[in-house]
Every structure is written in structure tokens, then in C-alpha cells.
Amino acid sequence: MENDIQKKFLEYVKKINHYKQAMALMAWDSRTGAPKAGVPQRAEVLGTLSAEVFAMSVSDQMKDMLAALDKATDLSDIVKKSKEHCQKTYDRNTKIPADEFKAYVMLQSTAESVWEEAKEKNDFAMFQPYLEELVSYNKKFIEYRGYEGHPYNTLLDDYEPGVFTDTLDRVFAELKTALIPLVKKVSDAKKQPNTAPLYAYFPKENQEKLSHAVLTHIGYNFDKGRLNETVHPFAIGINPNDVRVTTKYNEHDFRVALLGTIHEGGHALYEQNIDHELIGTPLSGGTSMGIHESQSLFFEKFVGQSLPFWKNVYPILKQHAGSQFDDVELEDFYFALNESRPSLIRIEADELTYCLHIILRYELEKGLFEGTIEVKDLPRLWNDKMEEYLGIRPENDGEGVLQDVHWSSGSFGYFPSYALGSYALGYIYAAQMKQAMLNDLPNFDQLLEQEQIGVIRQWLTKHVHRFGSLKKPQEIIADITGKSIDAKPLLSYLTEKYSNLYELS
């Protein structure tokens, strides 16, 4: 009997997974050259498939299976974790009344277009009532769904399971305290890099070849993937045997494609190396946005922006580029590549300043959901914090509080985990992994210099990739480091790297 229910359940989730694979392919296609005129039809087809996935996730059949699995003993680990996953989705999708959710979806779509206009006009007041309503809906949803400790935790949990405000408050405070003075020192440093050669003309065809070469160099398997051009680069795992990377080419800044490809390649390595045993279950993807970003950042920062890596790759770069680097010493190139400079716009920020952009948003979001901050005060608070953290102040709301699309679509809880996962949580994770890795592979730098990235990748596969979503983020970090989430390794890395680069005293 218990085997029966496990088998039935696995077949059911496999069907959901198959629909999701079809949807993932459509998502990839829509951003890699699908015909413009096909947009409305594609949306309809996606709508049909996602409605089906939704219906299956909240069906009576699902409900009964979850109840039966609750009573069953002796479940396999895969079934147990898959069940937890489905239970979470079931709860999320059933606790909010359908009519309220529908109204919310309509609000999202209106709010997005209002935001677009407001941003263009630098007019926060125009967007304010919509943002207020979005926050208020989310507060209600949090009440329906319930929360542990802090109401914001429920939203955080959607992106970074089990990582809550207590952890974020702690690590972000630590980061902030150390980063604000470091950023200031770097800005004031006498020694500054010459970045002019980075912007020389670099033909797209050559950049394509370079991207292919570098992806192969870091161990991306082209039998299980492909590289295509797009406008907003992403990596997507349809299944572990079909993980696609996209990139974009800027002929006057080759870093966009090169570092972007390595970044997306890091995501792709994660997905390509998930255990095949997990295929067809809800566990066959990365476990959280933060852990996902830790892999892309590991490869982008600790590999792609490191000096030992460039000892090998600089000649390859020169081979594909024109003559722009002929007279540039490796060390000067490396310094230019790692330039840091405070800026108002998050998506243009460098690795040293990026975290502060995220912490700013985290503090504002958290305040909104605990009720200590009102929507109308956001523009002022935004600008004050920007000045405090980065020493620059926006001149208008378009380059301030209105710069990101996320709030207009109701994506709260997204910054700390994803984009911050991108540069804070993920970066924190990556630095913790790197520190632990050095215990096993103290010759990390030599491995890079000797083109043995495979050894590094295998370490990550063993400790992170293969588990897919079998482990939660904190579990992965604990199993690797024996500790909880900790900002110190990242701070040491940034302090040392930027002190050396900018010759800070």
C-alpha cells in the first residue's frame, strides 16, 4: 500500500514536472528569437499549461495523496522532500481566497504600467496608491498564510526557504558596518585603474567564439546545453540534461558578454550536475535563489574576476580581441576589470557596492511589512540611505525609489534572496563555500592557473550541485562549513582584494 501511494505520487509529480519542462522551453524560446507577432498566442498557451499545473497542485487528488503520505512511514528521502515541496505549494495556493488573488493579479498588471509611466515622469506620487494597495494585499496574504516570528518571513521563505529576518538582520548589519567605510576608502583612493581599453571595439562574432571557449573552459557541457543571444541574459534548466545559457554582446564593452556568460554558466553548472535520480520530481532544480546565485557568483567572482584565472584566459582574450590589449599588462587589466565606484543604479553597480543597494531595499521592505515605514515616506528614506551608504544622492525618483520594476509586480522578499542572493546572500554563501573549499583544496589558485577548474567544479558538485532541492540552503551551508550563515568570509575577501587593488592603508 505504502509503495503504491509513493509510486502514484511520483507519477503525479512527474506529470507536473513535464508540463513545467514544456513551459521552460517556451520561456527560453520567447527570449531567444521567437517571432514578435506570436506573443499573444504564446501567452495563451503558457496560460493553459500553467493553469493545468496550478490545478494539479491543488487538486483533490493532490490533497488525498499528501494526507496519505503524512500517515505513511518508511518514505524514501526523495518522496519525503518532494511531499514537503508539494505541501508548501498546496498551502500557498489554497489559503488565499481565489477572488482576492484574482484581484491582486489584475492590480499587478495595472501597477506595472503605472510604474513605467511614473518612472519616466519621476513622479512617485502617481505610483504611491498602487504600491500601497500592493503592500496591503501582501499583508493580508501573509495573515492568510500565517508566519513565524516576523510577517516578512513568509515572503522571504518563498525565495530562500528557512532564511528569515533574524539571520538577515545579523549578516546585513555586519556587512554594512564594514562595507560603508571600505567603499569610501576605495572612492577616495589615489590609485585608480585605467579602464579605457575595456571599451574598445570588439566584434560580436569574436565575442561569441570567446564565450564558447570560456564556457568550455569552466566545464559547461555543450552536449547538455547550448549558448544563445538574448536581451536580458539568463540560464534555464529544462532538465539536468538540457540546461541553456544566454548572453548578450556589447561591442563596446566585452565584459557584458564575458562575465555575463561565466555568471550564467555558473548557474548552468549547478543545474547540469543535479543527480539524475531527481529528474521528474520537484527537487530537480536548484534549492533556492540564494544558493543558485552562490554558484553563478562563485564562477563570476572567485574564478572569472580572479588573477590566476586570467593568467590562462588573457592570451585567449587577446587572440579573439583586436589589438586593444597588446600594451596592457595583465595586472593592469585585472585592476581595470575590478574597478569599483559608487553609483545610483543597482544594475550598474560593481561587486563591492552592490550589497549596499540590496541592504537598502531590504531595510525598506522589512519596515513596510512590520509597519514602521509608510509607503509615502519611501522616496525620502531611499535618498537618505543612499547618501549614508554610498555617499551619493539621487536627483529624482526615477534614479531613486522608482528604478526597479519588482515592487510594481508585488515581488516583495525578492531582493534579499534573489538580487541580494545575487550579491549578498548568494555572495555570502559563495564566500563561505570558498573558505571551506580551501581546507580541501588549499592550492585553489594553482588549480586555476593550471587550468584544473574541473577539480573546483567537482568539489561544488559533491557539496552543492548534486543535491538539487533535497537540502535547504542553511543545511547546505551547515554541512559544508559546520556553521550557520556568516558574512565574515565575504568581508575578509572584499577587504583584502580591494585593499590590495587600491593600495589602501
Added chain:
Amino acid sequence: MENDIQKKFLEYVKKINHYKQAMALMAWDSRTGAPKAGVPQRAEVLGTLSAEVFAMSVSDQMKDMLAALDKATDLSDIVKKSKEHCQKTYDRNTKIPADEFKAYVMLQSTAESVWEEAKEKNDFAMFQPYLEELVSYNKKFIEYRGYEGHPYNTLLDDYEPGVFTDTLDRVFAELKTALIPLVKKVSDAKKQPNTAPLYAYFPKENQEKLSHAVLTHIGYNFDKGRLNETVHPFAIGINPNDVRVTTKYNEHDFRVALLGTIHEGGHALYEQNIDHELIGTPLSGGTSMGIHESQSLFFEKFVGQSLPFWKNVYPILKQHAGSQFDDVELEDFYFALNESRPSLIRIEADELTYCLHIILRYELEKGLFEGTIEVKDLPRLWNDKMEEYLGIRPENDGEGVLQDVHWSSGSFGYFPSYALGSYALGYIYAAQMKQAMLNDLPNFDQLLEQEQIGVIRQWLTKHVHRFGSLKKPQEIIADITGKSIDAKPLLSYLTEKYSNLYELS
């Protein structure tokens, strides 16, 4: 009430259509660069989606709706024709016992791999028992499904609705009688073209640009489609706003890409110009393989292999090619492009000889299903007919009876309509359309010379494209010509063209 059932039915078929669109995208993807290692997973996902489509096509809900629609009066034309379409699918999918069909599917897959080996070893005897079983299954299925007139008609009807052996016997006899002596005269002609310049090196990048230019030239809308490289070229309509063309590049024979692109472009023009009213119904694709091929052949032959077309395009070709055509007169180029020469292998045949390859297969298939031919006699009959029709005899079964994959997968009835649609039925249709078109557009040649292909395309859209599957093949032909299917226009065209080219007396 009747409006309710119509609405319910249209929603139901729309869901089926959406699944099919997702499957069409997967099919396109799998042949345009999808990762190799993803094959098994892709097959599983396709399996899930097609099982769902199958289940919906034979569900009790479908059965009840079909019955209700039968009783309803005042159905819209779209509902009526969609209902006919679903009824046909329902009947086909329910009349064959599931276990027999399953056994047949397994046989197909075994037979294909046996065929592959047999072809390589030129060993028909090895393949014979499998082919016998495939034929015997199909005979049984025909009994289950029922037939009108001739048992083979049921199979023909799958590909070319309503076109049966009586029509094919008549038009093929006419074609054969005229083509056999014409082919012989062309082979014996004193004047022969110089084809050497066709095979000069022509870089792929340049061919890509040429293919783009020529697709635009014939009116393919890149907002509603895209062009990609593949191994076995095809066009695929995901929906009328997303119709994709693929091609392949041979750097030592530019015709492969150029004429191939025009051919697939003809298919694509059909699908792009189907009425948007039909989107989401079973009628939003071409009505039959034969009519589909009539559109690709119309553009490939009557446009792309015509002299007035090349008056415009020859300079474009020269611009993208190297110097190979510098000393070649347009008329000599045109003659070379239209060279005809009997050959053993169908897929290498030219437009004049191709029909005879198809007629040969038609006669053998029909004989198998009426019981006048046994599988064991196929190799001998094949070779005899080849000698009689084309004056050449295969030296072994690999270049004879074993050359095509189709029979090994049980695709009987496919040649007369599709591949023959390709070059006989479709070609016959296309020639009938051209003749009728000349009544409305007597200046056809001037339109091509003056780059006014749009006028020709609009004529085809008005009389063929926009109807999708609303009309059956014979209806389309009757509405255009006032007559039934007729080989004479094609024969006149071929006789005149090749008599002129080869200066036959």
C-alpha cells in the same frame, strides 16, 4: 443551450490546440540545436503531452459533445468543420483495440532499426518479415476502421482527405503515359546544360544572407517567423503568427539552401496567411499534405525555378556569391538550374523525373493492400518498374526497394499524398492553380519580373491560404478551377518547359 455546447466545444478544442502548439515548439527545438543529451527527457515530455491530447480526443466528454453537436442545428461553419475533424480523430483513435495498437507501435520501432541494418547490408530478406507484419497490421486496422471502395482509401484519407484510388489511378496513368517518353527524350537530348558553376564554393554566411533576402523577396513575414539551420529542412506552423522555416547549407551546392528555403517558405506563407479566426481550432493548419505541397512547389517551381524570377534574383545571387557566376549568362544558369536526369534515389530526383518515383511506390502500395502483390515480390517489381519508367535499374536493394524509411515505420498512404503530394498531387494542384491564376493575372511573368510577387501571393491567400482546413482539397481545387483533379496542366507545363530547355523536336 446550443450556444453553450458550441462554446464548451470550442474551449475544449482550444486546449487541445494549445498542447499541440507546445509540442510543435518542442519538435522545432529538437531539430534546431537542442542538446543531444536531452533526447530521452524530451521524448518523455512529448509522450506526456501527446498522451494528454490523445486522452482528450477520445474522452467521454468529447464523445458527449460530438453527440450533442450532431443533434444541434445552426452550428457556425467553424464549429461544424471542427466537429467533423474531431469526429474523424475520435473514430480513428477508438476503433482500433488499444493492445493491438500498442503492439503495432512497438513493431514500428523494431522495424525501423531492422530496416536500417537491412538497407546497409542490401538485404531485403532480413526486412521482409517485418514489412509483412506491418502490412498485415495495417490491413487489420483498415478492417476495424472500415473503408469506401478500396481498402487503401482509408490510408490515403489520413493524408489527403477525400482523394482516393479512382482519382489517383486516373491522374497517374495520364502522367505516366506522357512522362516516360518525355524523360527518355530529355536523357537522349543532344543539348545538355553546363552545371559546373553550381558546385563552386559558396560560403555559408553568404548563403544565410541570400536565404534571408529571398524569403523576404517572396513575402515571408519575419515578424511572424524565423529562419534557422537544421539537418533535414522543414517549415512548421506553431500558429499563424509563429511559422518557422529551417534550411541547410551545402557550401558546394547553393541550390540546397536556396531552393530549399523557397520551398519551405511556400509552406510557411500558407500557414502565415491562415485566417486568425481559425486560431485555436483544429482548422488552423493546412488542409492536407497535398495542398500544403502545392504551395511549397508553387513557390519552388513556378516562381523559384522560373526565368522571370531569376531576372531579379540573379544579380542578388551574384552579389552574395563569389565570382563563379561572373561569366555565366542568365539563360545558361537557368538551364543548369533546371537540369533533368534519371536517378535511382528519389530524394535526389529532379522535378521532371520525381513523379515517376512516386507513381512506382503508389502502384506497389496499392497492390499490397488489395492483395495483388506480396511483400516478397517487391524487390523484383521495384527494379522492373524502375527500368520501365526511368531506364535505369538498381544494382542492389539498398538503392532500390530499401531506400526509404517510410514503410519501416508503417507509413503507407504517405507517398501518394505527401511525397507524391510533394511532386505529383501537390504538383498537379499547383499547376492547376497556376493555370487558373493566369485567367486573373495573365501578366504572371511580368509580375515576377517587376518584383510584384505580392500580387501572386495575395491570389493564393484569397483562394487557398486563408481557409486553413475549412475546405477539403477537392473543394479548393473545384472552387478555383471549376473542375476536379487533373494532370493536364502539369503535363503541359513540363512538356513545354523541358522541350524548350532541351530543344526537343
